[in-house]
Amino acid sequence: MNDLPLCRPGDTLPLARYRFTLQAEAPLHLPAYPGSMLRGSLGHGLRSVSCITRQNTCEGCPLLEACQYPALFQPRPSTELAARFPEVPAPYVIEVPLGTPTTLAPGERFHFEMVLFGPAQAQLGTLILAWQRAAWHGLGKGRARATLTAVEWERTPDDWLTVFTPDTGSVTPHRARLALPEIPAETSTVTLQLDTPTRLQYHGKLCNSWQLTASIVLRTLERKVALYAHCYLGALPAAPKDASLESIRLDASTRLYQWQRYSSRQQQRMAMDGLVGTLTLHGQLAHWLPWLWLGQYTHLGKNTSFGLGRYRLHQS
CATH class of the missing domain: 3.30.70.1890 (Alpha-Beta Plaits)
Incomplete structure (x- = not known):
């Protein structure tokens, strides 16, 4: 990628x-x-x-x-x-x-x-x-x-x-x-504090918290950051290694935030439900840390242009 x-x-x-x-x-x-x-x-x-x-x-x-x-x-x-x-x-x-x-x-x-x-x-x-x-x-x-x-x-x-x-x-x-900061490579636990409704999809369907995996979260993040990088930033951190996904575990503590928006183009109200709460990743995160940091600016998931999917990254 x-x-x-x-x-x-x-x-x-x-x-x-x-x-x-x-x-x-x-x-x-x-x-x-x-x-x-x-x-x-x-x-x-x-x-x-x-x-x-x-x-x-x-x-x-x-x-x-x-x-x-x-x-x-x-x-x-x-x-x-x-x-x-x-x-x-x-x-x-x-x-x-x-x-x-x-x-x-x-x-x-x-x-x-x-x-x-x-x-x-x-x-x-x-x-x-x-x-x-x-x-x-x-x-x-x-x-x-x-x-x-x-x-x-x-x-x-x-x-x-x-x-x-x-x-x-x-x-x-x-x-x-x-500036891309120096992130301690030995970090093995990070928490994503989901500040606005986050819409993560798998096979085209919105995920509930019990359906989420580390792979879904990180692959979604990778695609989002890469999209903005190719369109506007002109550079990316080194590609994360696929092997690291096998060692990463996800703990989700979220709830569904329900809201709707009115689409003037489609002349109808549209459900924009998403997850808020925390997603905590444990494991070999060194290759993913720069991507997780950049994701605080690109946001995560669907409908991010008007603010969905904003998170703050906390390292342990």
Whole structure:
């Protein structure tokens, strides 16, 4: 799977996480999990700031190849990638913590995060303008107006630098690349804290916790990380060794989180149930550790673009 250059500890990747803070200007009512709503709002905002022709659809648009809307929101595989990846992910992942308040009074704030991959990093200014437009157009039930008050860049875990406020009006220059850390190879136990519903499938069907195995979790992770690497990162850690899977054991302590999203494209509500809780892996993990670390940014499983499958990695 890995025909890309190898990345090693200390090497940097075109990958960064940003935190966006919004302030409600009117009573704001959000869904229980607002990731899908935010992704839809971003799409409208991007189209507002990017589309020149104002066609109803992108099909047949003479400016399609130069437009940032499809490049950021509905990317198409290059000729080189098309045979291997018929569909490519958007170059971002929206992250919204479970427990985000569903009702905000005017003046109250909430935040969400975005992981930007490769070319999306150069379009941070476009994304900021799109979020400003989306928030002012209205969010949530009733389309309540909101204001983008700050954008912060995660320099290192839990160390945030403000790179944009409405007062500055422009993005502060910063070198947003992420260094692959040195991970102790002797680590034999890691825990994945599933922070948002995680949809893992096997043979096309959603897995319950008692159906999960280490192989299902790690192979799903491998495919997800490799997909983003080939599309946007340009490098990968050394391929994990198949033999190591035989020695790895999985302990799952999860519950099913049930929620639905409304698809405007399909004009219907869709079940997006997923697992939350912990997945603990024991065994020969040395070859998998860099992949597990990168998976904190790509997320794990299905429907990750609007935040599903986010986990935090804890080493023992």
